[in-house]
Amino acid sequence: MDLSRYIDRALNVISSSSSLKSRLEDYREVLASSIARYGDVVTFKDEVRYVFVGDIHGNLEDLRSVLRNYDEEHLKSGNIKMVFLGDYIDRGENQLEVIVTLLELKAEYPDSVFLLKGNHEGVDIVEPSPHDFPDELISRYLISEGSSIYELFVSNVFTRLHLAAYFKNFFLALHGGLPTATYKKTQSVREYLLGSTSRPLRDVVVEVLWNDPIESNDEAQESPRGAGMLFGRPITEWVVKTFDVKLVIRGHEACAKGYKLNHNGRVITLFSRIGPPYYNTVGAFLEIDASVKDWYRLVRELQSVKLIKR
Numbered sequence: 001m002d003l004s005r006y007i008d009r010a011l012n013v014i015s016s017s018s019s020l021k022s023r024l025e026d027y028r029e030v031l032a033s034s035i036a037r038y039g040d041v042v043t044f045k046d047e048v049r050y051v052f053v054g055d056i057h058g059n060l061e062d063l064r065s066v067l068r069n070y071d072e073e074h075l076k077s078g079n080i081k082m083v084f085l086g087d088y089i090d091r092g093e094n095q096l097e098v099i100v101t102l103l104e105l106k107a108e109y110p111d112s113v114f115l116l117k118g119n120h121e122g123v124d125i126v127e128p129s130p131h132d133f134p135d136e137l138i139s140r141y142l143i144s145e146g147s148s149i150y151e152l153f154v155s156n157v158f159t160r161l162h163l164a165a166y167f168k169n170f171f172l173a174l175h176g177g178l179p180t181a182t183y184k185k186t187q188s189v190r191e192y193l194l195g196s197t198s199r200p201l202r203d204v205v206v207e208v209l210w211n212d213p214i215e216s217n218d219e220a221q222e223s224p225r226g227a228g229m230l231f232g233r234p235i236t237e238w239v240v241k242t243f244d245v246k247l248v249i250r251g252h253e254a255c256a257k258g259y260k261l262n263h264n265g266r267v268i269t270l271f272s273r274i275g276p277p278y279y280n281t282v283g284a285f286l287e288i289d290a291s292v293k294d295w296y297r298l299v300r301e302l303q304s305v306k307l308i309k310r
């Protein structure tokens with residue numbers, strides 16, 4: 001069976017507020033054990049196939065187009081690991097369906113499905129803006145139930161998502177971009193992305209969730225978004241060398257073709273939903289096979305990029 005059947009499972013879960021609330025308790029456990037087992041920055045070691053999915057923003061049909069490509073056998077056997085790059089909610093018409101589908105997948109295959117935090121899921125440490133998820137919950141379950149379900153999403157889900165995924169020699173995956181505040185100041189990838197070895201520093205996490213690449217030899221420039229920074233080529237070159245990765249994989253920015261490359265092919269952006277309020281008419285996701293020696297050449301030649309069209 002292909003993975004799109006998890007959408008039906010999600011529809012069943014959200015059909016009543018009581019079933020959703022009880023399932024949110026399960027998600028809390030699932031996500032907490034994933035953080036306990038893999039850390040806030042997931043470290044991968046298996047040379048298998050990795051699928052990266054960019055922003056979905058509540059667009060269920062585009063999520064379906066991605067999930068149709070994969071069978072449960074892939075996740076069960078561990079031959080494929082799926083990494084979702086955040087921004088599941090906000091703006092689209094099916095935010096709840098999208099995030100619950102992903103949580104159902106995570107609950108079933110906790111070691112093969114990884115959910116990263118987007119700026120719209122950063123509600124614990126970072127202000128989400130704009131953020132119309134509470135409105136969707138209230139319009140569906142009315143004010144009292146809708147508000148309490150939103151609180152459960154914050155405490156049980158959004159605060160428990162991974163911040164990034166790292167595979168030495170291969171990739172670093174995160175929602176927004178590479179932080180500039182910790183550039184050249186840290187030894188480990190975790191410290192670089194969190195700003196400290198213990199508690200995450202807000203300003204650094206904001207950068208991870210909000211930054212965008214810019215084709216510049218400046219290290220950093222101010223971002224027109226009003227949050228985060230624009231990171232230039234020197235930052236990417238330092239990260240590639242210091243943390244020994246070939247590719248930085250991120251979402252966050254709509255792109256006309258669903259993807260784009262920056263910084264001499266070292267940064268790939270994936271945007272996996274189509275349609276308003278964004279302008280792109282094609283979406284994209286990425287599949288790389290870490291067991292293939294020249295996997296990075298295949299990325300550069302765009303053979304690893306999968307398109308979503310209607």
Ligand SMILES: [Mn+2]
Binds near residue numbers: 120253
């Ligand atoms: Mn975003």
